[in-house]
Structure formats: C-alpha cells, structure tokens
Amino acid sequence: MGRAMIRWAAGIAVLASLAGCNVGKPGAKEGAVIPMAKVTLVDERGTPRDLGEFLGKVVVIDVWATWCPPCRKGLPEVAALQKKGGEAFVVVPISVDRNGWEDVRPFLASQPGLGLQAYVPSSPESLEPFGAIPGIPTTIILDRQGRVRDRWSGYEPGRAEVALEAALRAH
Numbered sequence: 001m002g003r004a005m006i007r008w009a010a011g012i013a014v015l016a017s018l019a020g021c022n023v024g025k026p027g028a029k030e031g032a033v034i035p036m037a038k039v040t041l042v043d044e045r046g047t048p049r050d051l052g053e054f055l056g057k058v059v060v061i062d063v064w065a066t067w068c069p070p071c072r073k074g075l076p077e078v079a080a081l082q083k084k085g086g087e088a089f090v091v092v093p094i095s096v097d098r099n100g101w102e103d104v105r106p107f108l109a110s111q112p113g114l115g116l117q118a119y120v121p122s123s124p125e126s127l128e129p130f131g132a133i134p135g136i137p138t139t140i141i142l143d144r145q146g147r148v149r150d151r152w153s154g155y156e157p158g159r160a161e162v163a164l165e166a167a168l169r170a171h
Helices: 003-018 069-084 101-109 159-169
Strands: 040-042 048-050 058-064 089-095 138-142 148-153
Touching: 058 069, 058 159, 069 089, 069 159, 089 159, 138 159, 148 159
Parallel strands: 058 089
Antiparallel strands: 040 048, 058 138, 138 148
16 A cells, blocks of 8 residues: 555544544444434434434435545435435435534535435434444445444445345345
8 A cells, every 4th residue: 555545544534533433443343233312413404313213214324524525426326315215215414524514504505406415413422333434435224123234435336225225125
C-alpha cells in the first residue's frame, strides 16, 4: 500500500472517530442482533426517532457524510431505494457530519433532485450498537428481527439492492 493510501486511510479513520463512528471497536457481525430502540436519530424536523419503529421491516442503513466523495456518489442509489421502500423495507441514511443538520440541510438543499430523507445521530453514542464504522459510506442490512444480514464499507454500485433483495427473500 502506498504512502498516499495509508495517509488517506488514516485521515478517514480520524474523521470517522471525530464523527462518533467507534473506530477501533469491532463491528457488529452478521447474525448479531442490534438493539434497534437504542439507535436514536433526529429527522430533518428535529423529531427524535429510533430504529425500533422499523422492527418487522428489513432496514438498509447507509452511514455517510456530505464531505465524502464515495458517499455522494452513492446517494442517488440510496435515494432511489428509499423511494421504493414501504411495508417490507425502509432505507435509513444516517449522516455523520460533525455539525449534524447544520451541514446536512445546505447539502440536501443543493441537491433538490435527490429527494433524500436523511437522519443524524441524536448523540455520539447513538450508533454504538453497530460497533465500528471503519469508513464511510458503510451499509448495514438488518432483517425483520434486527439481525445484521450484511455489512460493508465503501460504495459498490448495486450491492445494496442485491443485499436488500436477499434479506427480503429470507423470510
């Protein structure tokens, strides 16, 4: 691995840790049950929410930030999946921008065609049930019981939809 790549990876780790992403702790492994009510978020109106309200649905979590080029590249796909959601599944994009909605609102306003309904963590601890978020974007697929079905970091075109379809077929 070249020096530039090592510096980039170290920089992402530092930024992720500043955003409360638990770098260094292990990530929740496939099959682990996430205590969904402990993952607390805030929507654009400032309303507190938690993932517990989605129990019984497949949940696609997308952890991202406005300053992250791969995140921005993947957001149209995330938004398209979110628009398809309904009774069977929901897509929850969680921004880990340091200034929360102060950073996210202007970004979303500059992307009106995206139509993304985003969330921010309600506190630095609110994403702890997921364990480490080693880089962003990180995608986590939860089954209807809140178990981790799949998880990866980095943008991989089409992977979220394939993982979602597999989770939907599983039950």
